[in-house]
Amino acid sequence: MDAQAETRGTTRAAFLARVALVTGALCGAGAVAPLVERTLAATGGGDEAILGFALTLERIEAAFYAKAVAVRGLSPAVKKALQEISAHEAAHVKQLTQTLQQLGASAPPAPKTSFPALAGEAAVLGLAITLEETGVGAYNGAAPRLQSDDYLDAFGSIVQVEARHAGALRELAGRNPAPAAFDRAFTGPQVLRAVRPFVRSGP
Amino acid sequence: MPEAPNTSALEELRSDPSSRKRFLRALGGGAAVSLAGALAACGGKKPAGNQIGGAGVASAQFGQGDAGIVNYALYLEYLEADFYRLAVASGNLRGRALGLAKRFGVEEQDHVVTLEGTVKALGGTPAARPKPAFTLSSPSLILTTMNQLESIGAAAYLGQLDRIKSKQVLAAALSIHSVEARHSAVISTMLGQPISPDGAFARPLTSVDVTAQIRPFVAG
Numbered sequence: 001m002d003a004q005a006e007t008r009g010t011t012r013a014a015f016l017a018r019v020a021l022v023t024g025a026l027c028g029a030g031a032v033a034p035l036v037e038r039t040l041a042a043t044g045g046g047d048e049a050i051l052g053f054a055l056t057l058e059r060i061e062a063a064f065y066a067k068a069v070a071v072r073g074l075s076p077a078v079k080k081a082l083q084e085i086s087a088h089e090a091a092h093v094k095q096l097t098q099t100l101q102q103l104g105a106s107a108p109p110a111p112k113t114s115f116p117a118l119a120g121e122a123a124v125l126g127l128a129i130t131l132e133e134t135g136v137g138a139y140n141g142a143a144p145r146l147q148s149d150d151y152l153d154a155f156g157s158i159v160q161v162e163a164r165h166a167g168a169l170r171e172l173a174g175r176n177p178a179p180a181a182f183d184r185a186f187t188g189p190q191v192l193r194a195v196r197p198f199v200r201s202g203p
Numbered sequence: 204m205p206e207a208p209n210t211s212a213l214e215e216l217r218s219d220p221s222s223r224k225r226f227l228r229a230l231g232g233g234a235a236v237s238l239a240g241a242l243a244a245c246g247g248k249k250p251a252g253n254q255i256g257g258a259g260v261a262s263a264q265f266g267q268g269d270a271g272i273v274n275y276a277l278y279l280e281y282l283e284a285d286f287y288r289l290a291v292a293s294g295n296l297r298g299r300a301l302g303l304a305k306r307f308g309v310e311e312q313d314h315v316v317t318l319e320g321t322v323k324a325l326g327g328t329p330a331a332r333p334k335p336a337f338t339l340s341s342p343s344l345i346l347t348t349m350n351q352l353e354s355i356g357a358a359a360y361l362g363q364l365d366r367i368k369s370k371q372v373l374a375a376a377l378s379i380h381s382v383e384a385r386h387s388a389v390i391s392t393m394l395g396q397p398i399s400p401d402g403a404f405a406r407p408l409t410s411v412d413v414t415a416q417i418r419p420f421v422a423g
Binding site: 081160162171 | 303306307309310313314317357361364365370371373374375377378379380381382384385386387388389391392393397398399401402403404405406407
């Protein structure tokens, strides 16, 4: 985490610092700068933090697809896929939000997202694949750290859908839908690096 | 996530220097070895029972605990690997379908090798390979079966996640589960079906249901 994250209030870096705190919870201590940790540690940890982190990812995905489905010039097959996926991500956001509410936990601040210009189908598919691969790796990395079997079941259910998205989108893009026999599990910092370009600031 | 460094659980395990893993590394190929970390189970979850997937069916066949679950997965992977091998050999696939069958077949075989190694590492004996009984006489029959097998496979892994005790076996199961999901989505959409037949939340299958659903594909 860079120094900027420790000094500015509502910058992208500050928002990501919050995410980093959570990813610190995901991947063990030491990944987050001490000052950031001190400042934001009140957020809590454990399963709630992991759920909150998943919600942040899903919100970024949902925001992306809301834009992506409106891009002009998409082929019918791609548009249909994006619409199906968009509905899934919105449902994930809703479910994770409700779960946090039921826990009495506060949802993390919604990220303000910023995506590159979605000029054409290839750009849309490329970004969608990046986000879905991040989702697959993030859930696969986070799921073993959950304490609750119920949340593990939920993460398994969601990651299967994220992986379905990744496979279908890759096929549509003319890429290998399953590039390896074993999917990777991302650490918190890896997820953070992957989503950083798409987050403009915190609330 | 274009080129993130590969730090999957499997890779971490592969680089683990413990002597037991070195021993296992000498036994088999890379992927098989990487699951050797399953031995270093950390933290129990559900009590080890003699049931897999919620009912007693097939437990005697596959064994107990994590080794039994891995063996159950191995049994399914044997069936998938044999399906793709036979489907490609049938000569009835062309074009993209043939390309996918070849590639997916290689991946299923990777799963087989890894899971065989894991069962042994956990002190179990790999499951008997089922005798396949697929009807491969037309492209549409092959694709329909492919769709069923991959969907069942993904749901079968999902159904076992919360029964796995070892976090490392869990990480490995997750890394295979999402690959089965990719396969399933591709064949599903090729047949004009949704990317996710269950919608936003995939549904698991118990071993009882899986056993019933694959019965038509197993001889005897």
